[in-house]
Amino acid sequence: MREGSNAEAHKHNEEGIMHYNKGHYDIALKHFSMASKIDPTAGESHYNEALCLDALDKHGDATMHFKAARKNAKGNEKILNSGILKGHLR
Numbered sequence: 367m368r369e370g371s372n373a374e375a376h377k378h379n380e381e382g383i384m385h386y387n388k389g390h391y392d393i394a395l396k397h398f399s400m401a402s403k404i405d406p407t408a409g410e411s412h413y414n415e416a417l418c419l420d421a422l423d424k425h426g427d428a429t430m431h432f433k434a435a436r437k438n439a440k441g442n443e444k445i446l447n448s449g450i451l452k453g454h455l456r
Contacts, residue, residue: 371405371408372404372405372408374404375400375401375402375404375405375408375411376401378397378398378400378401378404378411379397379398379401379408379410379411379414381397382394382395382396382397382398382401382411382414382418383414385397386398386414386417386418391418391421391422392418392422394414394418395415395418395419395422398411398414398415398418399415401414401415402415402431402434406434406438407438408438409434409435409436409437409438409439409440409442409445410435410442410445412431412432412434412435412438413431413432413435413439413445413448413451415431416428416429416430416431416432416435416450416451416454417450419431420450420454425454428454429454429455432450432451432454432455433455435451436451436455
């Protein structure tokens with residue numbers, strides 16, 4: 367996450383990434399949700415939350431978080447150029 371982000375939010379985001387990479391989407395989602403609640407301006411946590419929601423077939427909720435991710439991307443090209451984000455936001 368971006369420099370200056372909340373340390374607790376960053377910790378939850380990192381924990382979520384670890385679980386996401388293991389396919390533990392439900393556990394990862396809890397961490398990403400916590401991160402985005404702690405720091406709602408962190409586009410990366412919303413993006414990661416959206417990826418989990420998509421993996422869990424919760425596409426409406428995923429779209430909502432992809433919108434928040436794009437709004438709070440702060441120039442992050444990985445988020446802004448994401449194919450899955452663009453697919454949800456057509």
